Amino acid sequence: MDEIEKHVEDIYRALGGKVEKEVIARELRNWIVNFKIPITEAKRSIVSKLGGDPTKLAGNEKKIKDLNVGEGRVDIKAKVISINSREYEIDGMKRKMYYGILGDETGTIPFTAWRLELELRKGDCVEIKNAYTKEWQGAPQLVIGTNTRVSLLPPDSVSVKLSISPRKIVELYPRMGLVEVVGKIMEVVEKEVIVDGVPRKVYEGIIGDDTGEIPFSAWDVSVKKDAVLKISGAYVRTFRGIPQLVFDPRATIEPVDIELEVKEIPVTLESLEGKGGYNVLVEGVIIDVKKGSGLIYRCPECGRVLTSTNCPEHGKVNPVPDMRIKAILDDGTGAAMCIFNREQTEKILGIKVEDAIRIVQDNLGNPAIIREMIEERLIAVPMKVRGNAISKEKYGLTLLVRDFDFLDIEDIAEKAGNMLEELGW
Numbered sequence: 001m002d003e004i005e006k007h008v009e010d011i012y013r014a015l016g017g018k019v020e021k022e023v024i025a026r027e028l029r030n031w032i033v034n035f036k037i038p039i040t041e042a043k044r045s046i047v048s049k050l051g052g053d054p055t056k057l058a059g060n061e062k063k064i065k066d067l068n069v070g071e072g073r074v075d076i077k078a079k080v081i082s083i084n085s086r087e088y089e090i091d092g093m094k095r096k097m098y099y100g101i102l103g104d105e106t107g108t109i110p111f112t113a114w115r116l117e118l119e120l121r122k123g124d125c126v127e128i129k130n131a132y133t134k135e136w137q138g139a140p141q142l143v144i145g146t147n148t149r150v151s152l153l154p155p156d157s158v159s160v161k162l163s164i165s166p167r168k169i170v171e172l173y174p175r176m177g178l179v180e181v182v183g184k185i186m187e188v189v190e191k192e193v194i195v196d197g198v199p200r201k202v203y204e205g206i207i208g209d210d211t212g213e214i215p216f217s218a219w220d221v222s223v224k225k226d227a228v229l230k231i232s233g234a235y236v237r238t239f240r241g242i243p244q245l246v247f248d249p250r251a252t253i254e255p256v257d258i259e260l261e262v263k264e265i266p267v268t269l270e271s272l273e274g275k276g277g278y279n280v281l282v283e284g285v286i287i288d289v290k291k292g293s294g295l296i297y298r299c300p301e302c303g304r305v306l307t308s309t310n311c312p313e314h315g316k317v318n319p320v321p322d323m324r325i326k327a328i329l330d331d332g333t334g335a336a337m338c339i340f341n342r343e344q345t346e347k348i349l350g351i352k353v354e355d356a357i358r359i360v361q362d363n364l365g366n367p368a369i370i371r372e373m374i375e376e377r378l379i380a381v382p383m384k385v386r387g388n389a390i391s392k393e394k395y396g397l398t399l400l401v402r403d404f405d406f407l408d409i410e411d412i413a414e415k416a417g418n419m420l421e422e423l424g425w
């Protein structure tokens, strides 16, 4: 069967076999060749013209994995993996919204429905016609709107490839699809926000497992500190240069009765490129100490680093002394700009800001002396650094140091020894 024949067959079926195929073929050729109407438009118009229902056309049917953000007139056959509803008021009117996850043999997609003609349950197989997609948390979501038709299919007529994969927190990266995570709630705060005019509860915090930690936001799901939860059907998105786990009642969330020791395992800088990470642990050496490290002066109003007593925003000010280090850490797989704050810089140099001021004065007011001291102390010294790795396209990877440690040379020798042993040397 060639393409045109397939379309003729489709129209014939949509019209319930009431119109001759030759008539349909003639119409179709006319619309496409003479009127230059796109095929899907032409088919819909012909079915309408000949007294049929265009939503009965199979032509728009898609598989879930092929759905993108911003598609109109989507037809799919799917199984209901989860479904929930929420009631809310708009302008004093009570309304009910349904939401959940649909699946087919190619994948899964979240959906929302503003109106459902039939009561859907988990496990139902459905044919959905004339839905559309929009963006939700960086991924497509199917919307069942007022012009969408939903009908039940025979049970188990759609098979589902469940693409929810169990992951360790260290493995999470944005837009990887639905994931399952077992983690402990380290901290959490409750907030109320307005989304599309509807007040919603969001719980934000940190969840961790034995590989690392990640910030989360849980919509309309109450989570408690110290709870160990198995969350199946969460998403990962990028928020302020760091991955964030997002979930709502579409996910299956259940308490798990296990002791979970939350800790970070060292990661490579390469694995953080383009995604960042919360409170990650990296081992490497400092290969460069950037200008602007050492003793600096800041505007007392805005904190901006100043080279004179003039702030571009606040005019003449009395600058406040501070210390910091901007240094490039290399771990053999990649590099990151590490920012050490005043306290950490004082610890590295073994001097206080007041001492640094005196040292600069003793050196004819040349502040570069402090940077030289930092270089002497840090360059090529193996160290362990922990903090938030922010990934921004323009700036690459920036590591805001939370804590750090120098790796003992003995430690490294022992590690090398162990490695050789493991290799059978």
Ligand SMILES: [Zn+2]
Pocket: 299, 300, 301, 302, 303, 304, 311, 312, 313, 314
């Ligand atoms: Zn200022």
